[in-house]
Amino acid sequence: MLLPKFDFHEPLTLPEACQMMSEFGRKARPLAGGTDLMINMKKKIVSPEHLISLSRIDELKAAQCSGNMLKIGSCVTVAELTESELVRKNCSALCTGAKALGSPLIRNLATIGGNIASARPAADLPPSLMAYNAKVVLKKSSGERLVLLDDFFKGPGLTELQADELLTEIQIETPPPYSGCGYINMGIRKAQDCNIVNVASFISLDAPDGLIKTARIIMGCVGPKHLRACSAETFLIGKKASEELFAQAGEAAMKDCSPIDDFRGSAEYKRAMVGVLTKRTLAMAYEEVRSEN
């Protein structure tokens, strides 16, 4: 299967890469792990004239915690996320999502930045990242901006990224005390499978055994982009966590999604699974809150 023709560039620094992005604009595509882009190029869905490989830019490959901020470079691989003690400790649900992505072979190439920038409604990392309220740094030669991941996705394959911008970093404030997060992706197989429905839920309480202060529930595969279950979130605030409450939140979430019928499942089935996964991920989040105390 032939790849279309293109010029290949391999900048060693971020300023150099930004310079190339501003020079080539829409004619160029950044290349990270290539597990999405190579496929789309082989299928002739996209044929950029220039590929700007990010894989030699060391500053995009670090994950570090400074103060209460976890900063993950866009070219950190999914395999590295699964192995990072820093990620597991601060964002266990992101680790769960990373472990569920593709296969070991894909995880060794695929990057967190590529998973976000490709903006697939079924992708495994955005739900937990949005649940942790992550922000992304978008950079170009003339400056950078910080965008909430919630505002980054515009539709399938569509994002806030401008033609000359690179996603350089993911920023997550380390979760407050008495908080937890859970992620479940449901598919037919364990590996190499596109999700049927995936949900991440985050809650934080106002005291060790207190009331729910913050709730964020993100649903994948049930809309043109990852959706917030807003009415379920509102419903949870100020209440005491329980099985019963989580089941009711699941029912509310079913009304917050807009799935379609396709070969992976009927809209009705996906909606029902949103209810189940919301309930279960909330229970996982609560379990994490309790295990901390």
Next chain:
Amino acid sequence: MKKLISLTVNGKSYQIATEPNQTLADLLRYELGLFGTKKGCEMGDCGSCTVIMDGKPVNSCLVLAMQANRRSITTIEGLESEKGLHPLQQAFAEKGAIQCGFCSSGMILSAKHLLDKNPKPNEAEIRSAISGNLCRCTGYQKIVEAVKGVRG
């Protein structure tokens, strides 16, 4: 336009002129004649093109030859030594873990990477390590047994 790259394959250094749109799988097969690296789906699904790049198994159909510049690659041909077949190759042959053979190179390289990191994997770890390598002869059971036979 062709560009010159240098890379190490199975311990040997090469300098090769390659087109930007050539994949690493094609470079290995058609420029170096290493046909042990198979091309199945060419979409990252089947794992028959698995090679180890800088210590990590990857789908060489998704890597550009130019991305392998200054990197070290191990293909199935690199496993045999003067002592003979690699223990995993030997075990695959003895346990009947090879049927048509198309997935074997990838299976063995994924399994080798696992055993290098974790010499005593349990069955779940073995199955997870080869989950990106598809066998269409339905031979997973014997493949898992072969890997078990080699663990420390």
